[in-house]
Amino acid sequence: MSLTDRAIERIRELIRTGALPPGSKLPPEPDLAAQLGLSRNLAREAVKALAVARILEVRRGDGTYVTSLRPSLLLEGLGGAVELLQGDAAALRDLMEVRRLLEPVATALAATRVSDDRLAEVKSHLDAMRQARDDIERLTAHDAAFHRAVISATGNETLLTILEGISGRTLRARIWRGLVDDQAAARTLAEHEAIFRALSARDTVLGQATALLHVSNTERSLRERLRANASRPLGIPGEK
Structure with a gap:
């Protein structure tokens, strides 16, 4: 030392x-x-x-x-580190794996704690995502806000900061571009709707299952594009 x-x-x-x-x-x-x-x-x-x-x-x-x-202050550098890792395919796979391990459990917890006001906030971002299907910037912003509202419902600031950090906005934008190119946006929106319904029902098992399905599908799609475009940093079709 x-x-x-x-x-x-x-x-x-x-x-x-x-x-x-x-x-x-x-x-x-x-x-x-x-x-x-x-x-x-x-x-x-x-x-x-x-x-x-x-x-x-x-x-x-x-x-x-x-x-x-506060965790939000001490861990805020995590997001910046994630942005720097986005040219590393192995690191991206690891980040998605961490998200898959944490987000479903967090969503289940949110289902037990979500308030009516927070639920309304989740719905407002879901509605905005439906309206912004052809606008990647708006879609990405409301996607991030949707998940932030869900995890915020847990009341766990550390969990929120970590999950936000590993799901950076740039990564979300690139994933959405890939989904639109693959005509998979409708499926992904449906997965968000399923998460919202689980929260509305205060169903922890369904909340965990719907979040796991959503993150797993996103992870699988990302892995497929990484394999198909190994010569590119992230492998999103049409991205320079």
Whole structure:
């Protein structure tokens, strides 16, 4: 472990133990360095690294604070990492596999917790998807919002952040382009409708089954295009 890594770990330990709770202000740099038994340079580098990770927030002219440490903040870099992985066919297959493992169970949980207001939100995005079948940008946006509303119904912020991260908007757009090209959009919309009906019935078994069918079909379609177009990063017909 490098000296900088040790400095980072010492600050993280202060946060873990509650000595620096969320929202608290760190001591001035000289005091922090003395408290940790580090040089000021090492303390500064550790603070910079933790700020990039959204654990700390540097406020110019005010000081450095521990962030809220909410999952949505700490895990927000996941989506950016997924975007960078989209030229890697193996990584895409792995991401879809993770989605298949998590999303059906999350949908089942949503069926037990979904409120009437959240259900209405899911329906509004489903209706918008039907109207936007020929508009990839709108279709993608409402597809993402549909799934976000479903997973939000669980009340589990960590689960929501992870699933949103592994299902980036760019990936969704490319998948939808492939579905439209394959004349499979109608089937995919029907799968979304089945998920909505399961939620409306508050049926956990049906919710899990419909989500599993939807994600599995999407995964299979993606795998087929990857195999058929191995020379392209994602293998979507007509994409440059």
